[in-house]
């Protein structure tokens with residue numbers, strides 16, 4: 075796989091006015107989402123739910139690709155078409171979550187490191203054959219008393235870079251995701267400092283592992299005060315802090331940055347993205363790779379009447395995609 079082909083995929087992922095829908099919840103995470111709305115966590119319900127999302131009419135107007143889970147990339151539509159083929163036939167790029175989740179970082183209580191490097195080369199080879207053209211690995215950085223440690227940041231950056239190098243070797247664009255969590259009562263300045271040091275460590279590690287940035291996408295968390303912080307920030311404060319942080323730590327050669335929603339409300343996630351794009355021109359396209367902020371409304375509606383609300387649930391997915399697609403251009407208007 076040439077760097078040119080990886081770069082082409084990466085640019086298509088962040089094509090103007092388009093972003094990613096993250097539907098790669100692990101079986102444990104989707105169990106929590108389903109439990110929240112009273113849906114039984116069976117393989118068929120998980121399949122049917124992902125089909126509802128992916129087959130939303132005209133989704134490809136605003137969605138360039140979707141991140142699938144290992145189970146999902148092996149599943150088919152009710153008409154027997156593998157999801158990855160269904161997506162490609164409908165102009166969307168299949169992606170795949172390849173990390174094996176977070177685990178306690180030995181020696182550093184309260185901190186996490188993402189696992190999944192063992193056997194990754196063979197798994198990536200298989201995912202490519204199944205149709206995936208990009209992959210995602212999520213590292214999690216907590217903010218708290220004396221946390222994060224430098225060791226936690228380094229361990230996660232190293233794993234992200236090893237994963238990214240393996241992805242490019244196997245023809246997949248790595249989406250590198252170092253998520254600084256919103257949990258806690260820290261202020262926006264603390265989030266800024268932690269995000270900046272995390273991004274610097276990540277790009278240092280990517281450089282050390284010979285990862286071609288032209289064929290890499292960053293999935294970033296926004297710079298926000300903690301959920302329990304007394305002093306919440308305005309949309310413009312979040313947009314300005316996030317942009318300043320990214321400009322100080324992310325090389326301009328990167329083809330694009332997509333954001334996670336991380337527990338923000340649907341409207342906040344859209345408003346923040348829109349405000350950042352209005353502040354442009356920026357060095358990179360800024361778009362979205364939202365999970366909850368793309369799906370929550372649809373999941374709630376569907377759960378109330380699986381058959382009766384199918385179309386209405388898809389309509390909310392389309393609305394969320396459209397709002398975020400417009401925000402990726404700085405052209406969204408509230409309400």
Ligand code: 13P
Pocket residue numbers: 096098212251334335336337363364365366367
């Ligand atoms: P949220 O947008 O719900 O944070 O999920 C995005 C994601 O894929 C996290 O890895």
